[in-house]
Amino acid sequence: MNVNYITLSNGLRIAVSEKPGENGTLVLLHGNSSSSHIFKSILDNKSIEQRVLAIDLPGHGYSDRSINPSKDYGMIPSKKIVIDVINKLSLDNYILAGNSLGGHIAMEIAPVLKELKGLLIFGAPPLKSPINIEEAFLPNDVLAPFLTEHTPETELDNSFNRIMRGTELSKFIKSGFLNTDPKVRSAILNDLNTLGAFGDEADIVLNLEVPIYVIHGLLDLTVNFDYIKKLLKNSSAKIFEIDNCGHYPTIESPQLFISHLTKILGEVYA
Numbered sequence: 001m002n003v004n005y006i007t008l009s010n011g012l013r014i015a016v017s018e019k020p021g022e023n024g025t026l027v028l029l030h031g032n033s034s035s036s037h038i039f040k041s042i043l044d045n046k047s048i049e050q051r052v053l054a055i056d057l058p059g060h061g062y063s064d065r066s067i068n069p070s071k072d073y074g075m076i077p078s079k080k081i082v083i084d085v086i087n088k089l090s091l092d093n094y095i096l097a098g099n100s101l102g103g104h105i106a107m108e109i110a111p112v113l114k115e116l117k118g119l120l121i122f123g124a125p126p127l128k129s130p131i132n133i134e135e136a137f138l139p140n141d142v143l144a145p146f147l148t149e150h151t152p153e154t155e156l157d158n159s160f161n162r163i164m165r166g167t168e169l170s171k172f173i174k175s176g177f178l179n180t181d182p183k184v185r186s187a188i189l190n191d192l193n194t195l196g197a198f199g200d201e202a203d204i205v206l207n208l209e210v211p212i213y214v215i216h217g218l219l220d221l222t223v224n225f226d227y228i229k230k231l232l233k234n235s236s237a238k239i240f241e242i243d244n245c246g247h248y249p250t251i252e253s254p255q256l257f258i259s260h261l262t263k264i265l266g267e268v269y270a
Contacts, residue, residue: 015056123248
């Protein structure tokens with residue numbers, strides 16, 4: 001399938017599949033120090049009937065780097081810019097899906113999106129307020145480089161190899177990381193220590209009036225899956241598990257991810 005790219009006046013780049021959007025639209029948000037490239041398997045998939053949009057968040061991928069990173073990077077600016085993109089493109093009848101940081105952004109803006117039809121998150125445990133990092137995430141240091149502007153290459157390689165279990169995909173993740181403005185990471189770290197930068201995502205997902213879906217790689221070293229299952233136990237949210245897969249299911253297990261995604265799309269757009 002052909003993929004087109006558009007660059008908005010604010011310097012944000014968006015990958016767009018060739019589908020016209022008559023059957024709905026899937027909006028994809030990547031994680032911290034990643035890019036829309038992790039969604040290539042979805043953008044290229046001919047069996048998906050919906051138009052697909054994958055945004056390069058500020059400072060990531062091919063979107064512009066900011067000359068004022070303290071103003072343009074982090075949760076609050078990212079939430080605003082995604083809302084602006086959705087409004088500028090006059091999207092309706094769409095599903096919002098986010099990996100990792102993109103999932104947190106998706107959850108937090110969902111309540112103000114009037115035309116939203118469904119929410120899909122993966123690698124993004126819904127956080128509470130005050131922020132409950134130690135409860136929602138697993139206790140290890142693999143995420144340390146994602147909260148540090150500059151990390152020695154040997155430490156980077158160690159983290160990526162652990163996250164990707166020593167596969168060649170670690171090079172792919174590292175490439176996206178190195179192509180990100182390092183100031184993005186310090187902005188996110190600052191947000192984690194700033195009251196109000198993150199909202200009460202747990203409350204949002206438990207009260208959102210659209211279908212909610214979670215896809216989880218069972219080998220994810222970062223997310224506390226027991227926390228997610230407990231939080232959503234009595235909700236209407238649906239959880240899909242993927243064996244032998246970690247934090248990046250769209251590239252680690254694309255066929256199974258798309259299989260689950262197709263079921264989700266079929267249900268939302270039935």
